[in-house]
Amino acid sequence: MATPEPSQRPARNGSRRNPKAANAAALLFTWGSLAMVLVAGLLLLHVFQEDVEPYVGYYILAVSGTAVLFIYLTVALRKERIIPVQGRVPIVIWTCIVLAAGLAGTIIASPKIAAENMATSPRLTWIDGQDPSTSITISWITTFPEATHVLYSTNRWTLDHASTDGPATLFHHVTLSGLAPNQTYYYQVPGHPVKQFKTAPVGQFNYTFYAWSDHRTNTDILSSYTQPNAVASIASYAATTGVPGAFTIFTGDMTSKANDYMSWKAFFDDIAYQDWTSNKSLAIAYGNHERYGDAEKSIVKNYFPYPQKADTNFFYSFDYGGVHFIMLDPYLEGHSWASNFTTTQLAWLEADLAAHQDANFTLIFMHPPPSSLTGVRGELIKLVNVGGYRIDMAFCGHQHVFERRTIASTPPIDVLVLGLGGNPNNEYKSNACDTAFARFDVTTTAITVTSIFINGTILDSFTIAA
Template sequence: MKETQKIEFTNNRNCEQIKYFLFAFLFLGLMIFCILGIYTVAAPRWTQIAYSRLDWETFGGIYEYPKTQPYTLDYFIPLIAGIYILIGLIFTLFLKKKVKKQNIHGLLKVFTLLGIIITSVVGTGGIVLGAPEMEFYAYNAGPYLTWGTEGNITQDPTSGITICWHSKFNTPSQVKYGNAPDNLDKLAVSSGIGRFHQVPMNELESNTTYYYKISGFKIKQFRTAPFGRFDYSCYLWADPRTNNGYDSAIEETNMPKIISEHAKEDGIDMAFSICAGDITARGVDYKTWKLWLNDISTNDFTSNYSHAVAIGNHERHDDTGAVNFPNYYPYQDKKDVHFSYSFDYGRVHFSILDRWNTSDPWYGGTGYAQAEWLEQDLIEHADTDFKILVMHNNPIITNEHHGDCSLIMNVAESQGIDVIFCGHTHAYQTYDFSGGYLDPGSYDQMVMMIGIGGNRDNLCYNGYCRIDINETAISLKPRLACDESHFEEFIIT
């Protein structure tokens, strides 16, 4: 009887078909996982145009392949593998029940073992490869201060500030604050729970020191601006995107740290700072944003003092719509003029111009909309003592790398702009409005290109400009990181 029931697996046609089917099922699964794996390593993303991880080293030098968020496909491969194997096991059990007399226990064991191996390998690989990727999304950075915008209105530095930070986990946007570090009796909140936080604070007292505390950070402080006209010093630099590599420590020397140390040595109470763009290598890449936030948090550079940013072309690198930029900065994207805004601080009106226009989304000539916005902005603030324009590209150099800025220069001359600060070219130079080079001295108007805010290969070529403002003049004092004092001075009257 036993011999009658025993059927050799290899001689049974039905079992042979089942065996071939299941091995084909396994082979197909392995091929699918291989294709998915190759895709996650080499394929361009939907946020990219021309690059893949394999050719990124060729195009991007030291930077890794950019990412905007954890890719669903990367982390769902283990789940896909598990579901695939589960379906195979269920189908095998169904066949075992269907073909009652055929012995397919051996094949079932083999299939189960292969399923466990595949799921384990793919799952472990997903965790191992995914952990480093997730690490740079989960971090605390900041806090940093700026003045937010809504439409054409920017927060008044005498009565408002916006506190921003990035949290490791999704948390509420809440800030405790008050007039003493041991008396944080007020609460400012912003709706929603997330990792990107922007909490505007308004109706503050002018010329007043406030202390504030965010969960996960130490107590910080800031001071609102006084009313009226007063003397002060601020700092400006540009193009810090090349400052550090991905493995740089937070404490590594960078321009904010250098400026903080120089200000302390010189006995300067910094009012605020401005960066003229290219604060990150690629606007689409969260890693380079993390580096920027680490830099400006050094020595509480922007935790205790506000700062403003003029968006550069690299903030739009593979992110021409600047989708990431508003995650970090509370600047509203306005039709045609985008992230252009302005504010008054004491005797000076600052116009921050976004030069990007949709007709030429890489470097771009400035469009009529930006020129009209700037002209109207300056007309509305004609009564200020001085006017400073900050933009990323150099308006004097006109070529395919900078675009045409003749419209802006026409407005600058007609509306009496005193100083134009810019970067983009990683060099230092000064010009008059006609494009001639300027030696140190006293002038009515000038352009300063200060695109030396980050050079990790030679720190001594890093530089910035200190701006001293008094009743009669603006003093511009450019300085290199290794210099004991500023190397020249320009006076604007």
């Protein structure tokens, strides 16, 4: 008996497939799977990145959807067949595989792309020499380049003053000047609700501020989910005790590395807790992690308004209620590790101390402990012993410990190392609580410094007399 020609063989099901029906079914499955990717991706984006501008999500989903369509059309529909791989894998299973791949790509890619295109809430600070009683600087990031402005007034309902930002950019820094001392102001940047701040009184007065270092985003993005947010804890403590604090200082290591945008976004989200840094200033001293992967320091230069000096570092000072605050950045030019002051920074520091000898107190804030850096320690001793300048204490982090130290100048400089701002790799990681901050209570005659675990337990307290 003759074997029929291949073209004459009957189909296994007793009939041949209809090519038009096959193509129609294939297109139905293709566009159906694409729609499922879009819907599921939007839901995931809403859950995990709900504050991100919508176009970012559409971009991600368009890419993943196109990939699904391309794979399906090139593999499943080759030779006008809807059963790929020689008929062994049913089309529904193949569609599910492709759909799962598209969703996995969306889940993995969306947070990173969203972070790289993040928009942030406005945050307040002071730059070099700015007078907190008459001026303030507002910074924020937009998803698209904009030439924008800040509206402000002492009346929340009539924001009749404006300060412009300049050319279109993603990174906005607007300084408000000519403000009245000890006055509440309301302000608004486009796309955000009205915020508020209060200028400092003139002269000497009693007040409290808070400080912390080495935030939970210092290690990696996972710590943002496993470790407590120090800013939320400070805000809760301030509300519970009825001591809101005039401002906050952070001494570095905001991110795991400069180009880790997911950590940056997590940090900006953390400090925006209950408008904490939208309603009161946050002064920052940079750490070593902000330099990793960014030798030019362009990222921090974009994100924050602090002027970059001739040695490429960032250092500045301001006065608040009889206290002179110095924010130092003791990193060698072009390096991400501390060693000593550059000649530029040392000359600036001596001139700054000389210009503020009438301050009741002088406090230094920096990331690495000066007591651990031979060069920095030696220069500070020389400034006190030889120059005759007063430096009361230094607050720092970098080392994930709590320690009280002393620099043996005459008189000595107190050093508080409190690198417990949420980083999980610290000496208290086996405790029930391993995150801490410092409270500074300032009067005209003394400063009391209290180190506090976020559960309210007091680690240490000491007083500096004027």
